[in-house]
Amino acid sequence: MKKNIPNLYVISTTNQATHTxxxxxxxxxxxxxxxxxxxxxxxMLVAMLAPLAVSHYFIRVLCLTIITYMCVLSLYxxxxxxxxxxxxxxxxxxVGAYITxxxxxxxxxxxxxxxxxxxxxxxxxxxxxxxxxFRLKRYYYAFSTIGMMMxxxxxxxxxxxxxxxALGISDIPPFGIGPFQVRSGMANYYLILAFATGAxxxxxxxxxxxxxxxxxxxxxxxxxxxxxxxxxxITKDIAFALSGILCGAAGALFSFLSGYISSTSFILSTxxxxxxxxxxxxxxxxxxxxxxxxxxxxxPEWFRPLKDYMMLMYGMGIMGLMIVLPEGLIGxxxxxxxxxxxxxx
Amino acid sequence: MNLxxxxxxxxLGAVYSFIAIGMVLIYRAVGIVNxxxxxxxxxxxxxxxxxxxxxxxxxxxxxxxxTLVVGVSGIVFQFVCYWPLRNxxxxxxxxxxxxxxIFMREGAKLIWGATPRATKPLVAGTAKIGTxxxxxxxxxxxxxxxxVIAGIYIMLEKTQLGSIMQATAQNQYAxxxxxxxxxxxxxxxxxxxxxxxGLSGALLSPVYFVTNTMGGSSGVKAFAAIVIGGFGSIxxxxxxxxxxGLVEVFGGAYISTTYKDTIVFLVLVVSLxxxxxxxxGEKTAEKS
Numbered sequence: 001m002k003k004n005i006p007n008l009y010v011i012s013t014t015n016q017a018t019h020t021x022x023x024x025x026x027x028x029x030x031x032x033x034x035x036x037x038x039x040x041x042x043x044m045l046v047a048m049l050a051p052l053a054v055s056h057y058f059i060r061v062l063c064l065t066i067i068t069y070m071c072v073l074s075l076y077x078x079x080x081x082x083x084x085x086x087x088x089x090x091x092x093x094x095v096g097a098y099i100t101x102x103x104x105x106x107x108x109x110x111x112x113x114x115x116x117x118x119x120x121x122x123x124x125x126x127x128x129x130x131x132x133x134f135r136l137k138r139y140y141y142a143f144s145t146i147g148m149m150m151x152x153x154x155x156x157x158x159x160x161x162x163x164x165x166a167l168g169i170s171d172i173p174p175f176g177i178g179p180f181q182v183r184s185g186m187a188n189y190y191l192i193l194a195f196a197t198g199a200x201x202x203x204x205x206x207x208x209x210x211x212x213x214x215x216x217x218x219x220x221x222x223x224x225x226x227x228x229x230x231x232x233x234i235t236k237d238i239a240f241a242l243s244g245i246l247c248g249a250a251g252a253l254f255s256f257l258s259g260y261i262s263s264t265s266f267i268l269s270t271x272x273x274x275x276x277x278x279x280x281x282x283x284x285x286x287x288x289x290x291x292x293x294x295x296x297x298x299x300p301e302w303f304r305p306l307k308d309y310m311m312l313m314y315g316m317g318i319m320g321l322m323i324v325l326p327e328g329l330i331g332x333x334x335x336x337x338x339x340x341x342x343x344x345x
Numbered sequence: 346m347n348l349x350x351x352x353x354x355x356x357l358g359a360v361y362s363f364i365a366i367g368m369v370l371i372y373r374a375v376g377i378v379n380x381x382x383x384x385x386x387x388x389x390x391x392x393x394x395x396x397x398x399x400x401x402x403x404x405x406x407x408x409x410x411x412t413l414v415v416g417v418s419g420i421v422f423q424f425v426c427y428w429p430l431r432n433x434x435x436x437x438x439x440x441x442x443x444x445x446x447i448f449m450r451e452g453a454k455l456i457w458g459a460t461p462r463a464t465k466p467l468v469a470g471t472a473k474i475g476t477x478x479x480x481x482x483x484x485x486x487x488x489x490x491x492x493v494i495a496g497i498y499i500m501l502e503k504t505q506l507g508s509i510m511q512a513t514a515q516n517q518y519a520x521x522x523x524x525x526x527x528x529x530x531x532x533x534x535x536x537x538x539x540x541x542x543g544l545s546g547a548l549l550s551p552v553y554f555v556t557n558t559m560g561g562s563s564g565v566k567a568f569a570a571i572v573i574g575g576f577g578s579i580x581x582x583x584x585x586x587x588x589x590g591l592v593e594v595f596g597g598a599y600i601s602t603t604y605k606d607t608i609v610f611l612v613l614v615v616s617l618x619x620x621x622x623x624x625x626g627e628k629t630a631e632k633s
Binding site: 279326 | 443607
């Protein structure tokens with residue numbers, strides 16, 4: 001009844017040098033010329049200078065915002081590019097956080113190795129889970145991710161020997177390489193910002209690579225993608241593993257930032273929130289993930305006096321935005337993109 | 346076999362079945378999965394709680410009013426969350442229902458507070474069946490479940506209204522050509538769906554506390570019930586719900602209390618892998 005726009009597949013998988021292509025994605029790739037480069041540079045500058053102008057508390061809020069952005073970015077790889085919704089990104093984030101916490105507190109591994117371990121471990125975990133879950137499709141797959149999320153949360157909460165149970169794990173050392181320690185909020189901010197920037201660049205490279213193109217082919221028409229020689233099972237699983245690696249990095253950063261983790265952070269409703277964020281921002285580019293994360297995590301800070309009513313307004317806002325802009329903020333702003341392009345020519 | 350656990354499991358499962366039936370009715374009618382369904386369970390619990398606190402009516406009449414109120418709220422929900430988006434992509438509607446879920450949860454917190462509330466049972470006291478000692482409420486839940494399920498079956502299969510709803514579910518365009526008011530049929534479906542869910546919330550409230558977050562866990566278990574029973578099938582939703590209830594109660598009693606929710610979802614994942622289309626699966630099982 002309601003399906004993805006089918007011709008996206010044809011356009012987004014054809015050669016990007018084709019100048020006659022009219023699809024939104026093609027235009028966007030080409031549109032990442034001057035204007036987007038300038039926008040990104042300005043954003044980077046603002047992000048670099050932001051902590052100098054705000055309080056310690058707000059720096060922490062910004063740190064959590066960027067970590068959320070990384071999780072949503074992982075969902076962008078899986079959902080935006082590959083078309084596979086997932087309700088367990090928060091669980092993968094938790095796996096990353098717990099791996100780092102356990103490696104640093106129990107085995108006293110250097111933080112940088114713990115972080116790599118988190119990324120590799122979460123990626124591997126996602127890959128193995130994906131091999132099983134991707135035997136299912138559409139709703140069946142989506143529900144199995146809900147099931148896995150609940151299983152993971154049950155483990156985080158109840159497996160006292162492994163994850164500390166309800167008490168969680170405390171005294172996680174801060175990130176550091178050798179004698180250099182990342183202790184202050186501002187240093188943490190720049191660390192997280194560096195990782196988020198790296199992740200975004202990687203995702204953009206992925207977007208323009210042949211692997212990224214096969215993700216999008218699967219999103220737009222899985223049968224056609226199979227006919228073109230893409231092994232959809234393995235490709236989807238790779239997307240899942242990549243999103244796991246991103247979540248693992250975000251989880252490790254969260255562990256280092258907060259120094260204490262417990263199962264209450266890694267719940268299904270946060271996973272649902274990530275989906276809401278990416279739908280709010282738009283699933284067509286990482287910019288959507290960024291805009292969505294900024295709105296969802298920063299708005300409550302600005303409307304602090306309305307705190308009790310904030311979540312209520314969230315709910316209404318989400319419903320309202322879906323009614324007005326079902327493609328999300330970035331998707332809805334594509335007319336603006338067109339205007340930019342015609343002005344440049 | 347422990348009779349007490351069996352009956353508890355069946356009555357808990359009946360509640361999950363009710364939510365699952367509500368979801369399946371909506372899924373069949375409009376092809377979307379409603380993530381706010383569990384929150385209508387919560388709404389039912391709170392409306393029933395308020396009516397009992399007001400003490401204007403007897404418990405049974407309160408139950409009746411509750412189901413009607415939640416049913417009408419379902420029509421409102423339909424006009425806010427589904428109708429404006431009926432031509433958009435599925436995922437936009439899913440996110441919209443997620444938004445509704447947040448809205449209802451927070452709204453309930455503002456109105457009724459975050460503390461768990463308890464209501465009084467329809468019939469106080471306990472019943473003795475053989476060796477089993479059980480609250481009457483559990484038995485009432487089972488009895489009402491049988492009546493309601495029979496009622497839904499008769500309504501869907503034997504009445505004109507049921508034919509209208511089924512025609513709309515099968516093909517909206519063709520139904521509109523036959524002179525069926527599709528909008529009204531969908532509104533009636535939402536009404537019925539929320540009515541059943543709200544009823545289960547009111548029935549559950551005396552044995553479990555009513556909290557503003559109760560919709561989350563029960564809703565997710567209802568998902569599990571739908572998937573295990575077979576997506577889009579009402580008998581499947583019933584069987585799946587009872588199965589989930591039994592797994593939860595027996596898993597909690599014999600394997601581990603702390604892991605009882607984990608066991609339920611492990612069973613879900615395993616059953617998906619063994620039989621993806623569920624017990625009464627639709628014809629097009631999507632398994633690669």
